[in-house]
Amino acid sequence: MTGKRHELIGNLRLLWKEPLLLLSIIAIFYFLFVFVISPIFLVFKTSLTIDRQFDLSNYQAVFSKRYYYQPFINSMLLGVLTASTGTLLGFVFAYAITRTPIPFKRFFRITATFPIISPPFVVALAAILLFGRSGGLTPFVEKIIGEYSIYGLGGLVLVETIAYGPIAFLVLHGVLQAIDPALEEAAMDLGASRARVFSTVTLPLAIPGIASAWLLVFIESMADFGNPMVISGNFRVLSVQAFLQITGMYDLSRGSTLAILLLFPTLTAFFLQKYWVSRKSYVTVTGKPTSATIKQLEWYIKLPVYASCILFAGVVFLFYGMVIYGSFQKLWGVDSTLTLRNYIEMYEVGKDYIFDSLALSTLATPITGILGVFIAFLIIRKKFAGRGVMEFVSMLTFAVPGTVVGIGYILAFNQRSALFPFILTGTAWIIVLLLIFRNMPVGIRAGIAALHQIDPSIEEASTDLGATSGRTFRKITLPMIAPAFFSGLAFSFVKSMTAISAIIFVVSGRWNLITVAILGFVDNSQYAQAAAMSLLLIIIVLIALGIIQMFVNRIGKGARTTSIVE
Amino acid sequence: MKRAMFFVMIVAVFVLGTFTAGQAAGKVLHIYEAFDTEEAKLYIEAFEKETGIDVEFVRMSSGEVLARVQAEAANPQASVWHAGSNTSHINASIKGLLAPYKPKTDFELTDQLHAKDWTWTGFYSGAIGFVTNTKFLKEKGVNAPTSWDDLLNPAFSKNVAMAYPYTSGTAYTTYATRIQMLDLDKALDWWEKFDKQSIHQYTKSGTGCIPMVGLGEVAVGISFSHDILAKGVNKGYPVVMTFPKEGTGYEIGGLSLIKGGPEPELGKKFIDWCFTERAQNLFQKYNRLPVNPKAKVAEGSVTLDQVKLIKYDHLWAGKNKGELIKAWRDRIGK
Numbered sequence: 001m002t003g004k005r006h007e008l009i010g011n012l013r014l015l016w017k018e019p020l021l022l023l024s025i026i027a028i029f030y031f032l033f034v035f036v037i038s039p040i041f042l043v044f045k046t047s048l049t050i051d052r053q054f055d056l057s058n059y060q061a062v063f064s065k066r067y068y069y070q071p072f073i074n075s076m077l078l079g080v081l082t083a084s085t086g087t088l089l090g091f092v093f094a095y096a097i098t099r100t101p102i103p104f105k106r107f108f109r110i111t112a113t114f115p116i117i118s119p120p121f122v123v124a125l126a127a128i129l130l131f132g133r134s135g136g137l138t139p140f141v142e143k144i145i146g147e148y149s150i151y152g153l154g155g156l157v158l159v160e161t162i163a164y165g166p167i168a169f170l171v172l173h174g175v176l177q178a179i180d181p182a183l184e185e186a187a188m189d190l191g192a193s194r195a196r197v198f199s200t201v202t203l204p205l206a207i208p209g210i211a212s213a214w215l216l217v218f219i220e221s222m223a224d225f226g227n228p229m230v231i232s233g234n235f236r237v238l239s240v241q242a243f244l245q246i247t248g249m250y251d252l253s254r255g256s257t258l259a260i261l262l263l264f265p266t267l268t269a270f271f272l273q274k275y276w277v278s279r280k281s282y283v284t285v286t287g288k289p290t291s292a293t294i295k296q297l298e299w300y301i302k303l304p305v306y307a308s309c310i311l312f313a314g315v316v317f318l319f320y321g322m323v324i325y326g327s328f329q330k331l332w333g334v335d336s337t338l339t340l341r342n343y344i345e346m347y348e349v350g351k352d353y354i355f356d357s358l359a360l361s362t363l364a365t366p367i368t369g370i371l372g373v374f375i376a377f378l379i380i381r382k383k384f385a386g387r388g389v390m391e392f393v394s395m396l397t398f399a400v401p402g403t404v405v406g407i408g409y410i411l412a413f414n415q416r417s418a419l420f421p422f423i424l425t426g427t428a429w430i431i432v433l434l435l436i437f438r439n440m441p442v443g444i445r446a447g448i449a450a451l452h453q454i455d456p457s458i459e460e461a462s463t464d465l466g467a468t469s470g471r472t473f474r475k476i477t478l479p480m481i482a483p484a485f486f487s488g489l490a491f492s493f494v495k496s497m498t499a500i501s502a503i504i505f506v507v508s509g510r511w512n513l514i515t516v517a518i519l520g521f522v523d524n525s526q527y528a529q530a531a532a533m534s535l536l537l538i539i540i541v542l543i544a545l546g547i548i549q550m551f552v553n554r555i556g557k558g559a560r561t562t563s564i565v566e
Numbered sequence: 567m568k569r570a571m572f573f574v575m576i577v578a579v580f581v582l583g584t585f586t587a588g589q590a591a592g593k594v595l596h597i598y599e600a601f602d603t604e605e606a607k608l609y610i611e612a613f614e615k616e617t618g619i620d621v622e623f624v625r626m627s628s629g630e631v632l633a634r635v636q637a638e639a640a641n642p643q644a645s646v647w648h649a650g651s652n653t654s655h656i657n658a659s660i661k662g663l664l665a666p667y668k669p670k671t672d673f674e675l676t677d678q679l680h681a682k683d684w685t686w687t688g689f690y691s692g693a694i695g696f697v698t699n700t701k702f703l704k705e706k707g708v709n710a711p712t713s714w715d716d717l718l719n720p721a722f723s724k725n726v727a728m729a730y731p732y733t734s735g736t737a738y739t740t741y742a743t744r745i746q747m748l749d750l751d752k753a754l755d756w757w758e759k760f761d762k763q764s765i766h767q768y769t770k771s772g773t774g775c776i777p778m779v780g781l782g783e784v785a786v787g788i789s790f791s792h793d794i795l796a797k798g799v800n801k802g803y804p805v806v807m808t809f810p811k812e813g814t815g816y817e818i819g820g821l822s823l824i825k826g827g828p829e830p831e832l833g834k835k836f837i838d839w840c841f842t843e844r845a846q847n848l849f850q851k852y853n854r855l856p857v858n859p860k861a862k863v864a865e866g867s868v869t870l871d872q873v874k875l876i877k878y879d880h881l882w883a884g885k886n887k888g889e890l891i892k893a894w895r896d897r898i899g900k
Contacts, residue, residue: 066899134782151767233767244770247630248733252637331802333781349603410637426643507624520603520625525777
């Protein structure tokens, strides 16, 4: 106790000695409050008010009307199923890449992560064109499984597994890589069978990672808006219903209520992931992962694992191939004459959107990255009151569905308030700020992961030699966590370029984004132009990732980003 | 590392520069747009060319526009709400979100085409019709529906699509048409049957079902005739358009000035322009029916005197929307 108090006083003294650090901590708290907490709070408040009066009737309606609670049940069902299939897929892939001598590892890794950089709707669109009632593969599939419908729960699970399985893969790849293969080898050497090693060593060690992946995919699936919009048929989900309630019924307060309903399961999952699962982390290494010595595996392990990987890679190629093919078709689904017209039309309608998307994402990305790394640095390396709160709040946006954030931003920045005396709606700033605070958790997580790997004694040596916190951060910490910083950059650029569910509420005449244009095309059922623009977006993102990787190669002297597409 | 930071700064400065440059430019008219982007550009570019006034617009569905205008009531960001079924304009007018303006036109606007207090005006019209996939008809050997009850034909079982009446002006017009033809209870009885037997799915936007029919995802869709022509027939989809013989409802496309918008004078100029012969002639490309009697009607378009129309009461439909939608959702449960 005295030790702890002593430490606290020491820290306070440190803060006192370094007013800049204190100032930046206060500034960050202020920003987090204005741009994260207050918008969400306003949505909550709106759900409890009708005509400025406190009113619980929204909640009464939501729990008594089938058309409100059915979508909630549906969303939960979808989330659970997608999380399970996505995690299974991610695990098989991660296992194949870290534990088997599967050939073309790089190829499989890229394929498995590719859906992450693609814009919303694309997978669902491809699914309809392949498996819809008059889809390209429908007669073939019908011969095997009989009549079916891609619209609804089944189709959604398929599409979201492809879209979000890669997230599970990224998590599990990291986890399996961090489990020292020496443990498994030791068990093998002691005479355990492969199955026994898997079930008593590998799997238990990976359990926290699996749970973590499951919860992350669950959150993504619950909040997904683009795919259900296209392919849910009569299977109505909460995210879309909240959106329709606001845009279709002009009912901000009940829409906010549905959004809050959506918030509870995602927040619960977030809490579980953060405070329960991550505590149970059994990661066994302290430094960089040792390179695994992969032994020959029995065929009955290799066969299903390889087959799943090849099958999934095939599906990814099939889906995106369909999008490429479709983008050149004269009238998607009817007249398959090849033409460049879609690209011309797409460019004419969308060139401003493309420029705006690029400009705003380019502005938001470095700020997101720097802020993310800086917050990670504060959380991991500095001790101050409210550190836990800072970490929690800055990671919170990840668990909040985009629809909630979008509504919150209009409610919060449409008028001056004592906290923030500027009106932001209609400006580029609201978009940039939304992108920054929504994508920040990615940068923070990358920063935290990197900082955990660096011994604080290196930084302590610097401060002991008389450098200030700021100087140490710039000269010592930053260069060492550069790879994490850049992977945070890469990821937040991708997320900025492909954001839709929150951004659609804050775009304006002067500033518009490419995904909004794609949504417009999809809404208008101009699938070919939507496909053409989606492809353009994918290409832009790939080029940007290439540029970022180039930077890393030059600056980090060969250090690699833990990039999402390598 | 230093160089990286330097690069980031340069980019930031560059982007900041373009921001401020953009905002310093001359006076601009801001519009919330309910036409699709491609179509909107046709009118807005023509307006810009003719008047020299710069326009910036955001494309949203009319429901989204209303939600946006309502949320921004304290600080409106746009001056004009262009297009969208007049039902939602009526709704906005009741909520006090619109400013009255009587456009200067060279013809008389009939009572049907404007609010009593001139908070909105109607600048095009179109009737509700059915769109059917011709390949499907050939395969099953049935005829395209020509009455409302044809939609209950078992041949179209689970094969009809339309929008949710609460998200789309098109679908709401359809629903309000059925009520005005039958009365609320009977209309809901009919709809319950229709929903159980025939509906494959509801879409968000009113035109969403047209390409679905074109692609053969469903057999029949319900939408506005101008949309069926522009987005189905004229695109080359194998579809045919029919109308119910008992009579059908129709929409009036709304146009309004947003209360407290930043550029009321420019907004008024835009509204005036929308009623000119030249502006109304542009509707031909999208098969909309102009309200200016001097404007040309696109070939193949179905004018309102060629279809049997019911006496559709727009004001009633707009005023009672909340209750009618609630009744629909309570009964149908979707």
